[in-house]
Amino acid sequence: MRYSFWPGPNNSWEDTLAIAQHAERTGWDGIWYADHFMPNAEDTSGPTSECWTTLAALAVAVPRVRLGSLVVGNMYRHPAVLAKMAANVDVISGGRLVLGLGSGWQQNEHEAYGIPFSTVGGRLRRLEEACQVIKGLFEQEKTTFAGKFYTLTNAPLAPKPAQRPLPLLIGGGGEQKTMRIAARYANEWNVWGTPAVLRQKMAVLAERCREEGRNPAEIKRSANALLVLSDDPAVVERARGTGRPIVGGTVAQVAETLREYRDAGVDELIIGDFNLPRDAAQKTAIMDRFLHEAVPLAR
Numbered sequence: 001m002r003y004s005f006w007p008g009p010n011n012s013w014e015d016t017l018a019i020a021q022h023a024e025r026t027g028w029d030g031i032w033y034a035d036h037f038m039p040n041a042e043d044t045s046g047p048t049s050e051c052w053t054t055l056a057a058l059a060v061a062v063p064r065v066r067l068g069s070l071v072v073g074n075m076y077r078h079p080a081v082l083a084k085m086a087a088n089v090d091v092i093s094g095g096r097l098v099l100g101l102g103s104g105w106q107q108n109e110h111e112a113y114g115i116p117f118s119t120v121g122g123r124l125r126r127l128e129e130a131c132q133v134i135k136g137l138f139e140q141e142k143t144t145f146a147g148k149f150y151t152l153t154n155a156p157l158a159p160k161p162a163q164r165p166l167p168l169l170i171g172g173g174g175e176q177k178t179m180r181i182a183a184r185y186a187n188e189w190n191v192w193g194t195p196a197v198l199r200q201k202m203a204v205l206a207e208r209c210r211e212e213g214r215n216p217a218e219i220k221r222s223a224n225a226l227l228v229l230s231d232d233p234a235v236v237e238r239a240r241g242t243g244r245p246i247v248g249g250t251v252a253q254v255a256e257t258l259r260e261y262r263d264a265g266v267d268e269l270i271i272g273d274f275n276l277p278r279d280a281a282q283k284t285a286i287m288d289r290f291l292h293e294a295v296p297l298a299r
Contacts, residue, residue, distance in 0.1 A: 193225075
């Protein structure tokens with residue numbers, strides 16, 4: 001199982017770079033970055049770094065780990081423009097990018113920036129067309145596409161991604177629509193969840209793949225969770241109250257949870273930093289304890 005880190009976009013560029021370079025030096029497998037323009041809160045004044053300019057900079061500054069968007073809000077950019085951006089970042093990185101794509105959910109930034117939000121169904125229908133557009137541009141010399149939402153006429157994409165294929169990750173656990181889109185188009189799939197949730201969702205993904213005539217083993221699976229390394233059970237229980245899946249407890253308890261994710265069939269566990277100290281030095285110290293104390297116990 002791979003282990004990757006997910007610095008939030010509210011970090012300064014200096015801290016994001018320091019965290020990513022530390023992850024690179026110490027043995028993490030990947031760095032993921034969210035695609036948002038503003039906080040999802042009443043107070044929207046805090047800094048929020050843009051996803052693709054950050055990934056392009058990290059592609060040069062951090063030369064080993066995989067890099068990915070977790071996940072792009074499809075409504076923010078025309079999918080042909082997004083395909084061009086992703087292909088170029090993949091070239092810059094030497095073939096280390098994962099294009100994580102979702103339908104988009106953060107309503108306040110759509111409204112603030114004048115981006116149409118649509119309904120859940122409308123966003124998912126656009127997401128499915130976007131997958132067809134992006135894969136067509138990645139794979140074909142010229143792409144013509146006539147959909148309800150997007151139209152391309154003899155459109156080129158050059159240079160192509162360094163990877164063939166550049167992995168397309170679909171994020172989300174909606175069992176009827178999102179996971180069917182993943183079964184049709186994705187190389188990777190991602191969801192927030194405990195090991196129990198992942199087992200249940202993976203069974204659904206396997207069924208959607210069978211319905212689409214696809215081998216479920218073709219799709220890599222990743223899960224997101226928050227890390228709470230503490231010997232105090234009360235601290236861990238308070239963290240569970242946030243509603244997010246928690247990898248928490250003592251080093252031994254964290255290692256046991258990692259084994260549960262691995263045994264559930266998770267290929268990559270992604271640790272978000274949203275509950276960790278803002279100070280980069282404190283954050284990297286926790287990253288080190290996790291990677292060098294808990295992970296070896298889980299093997």
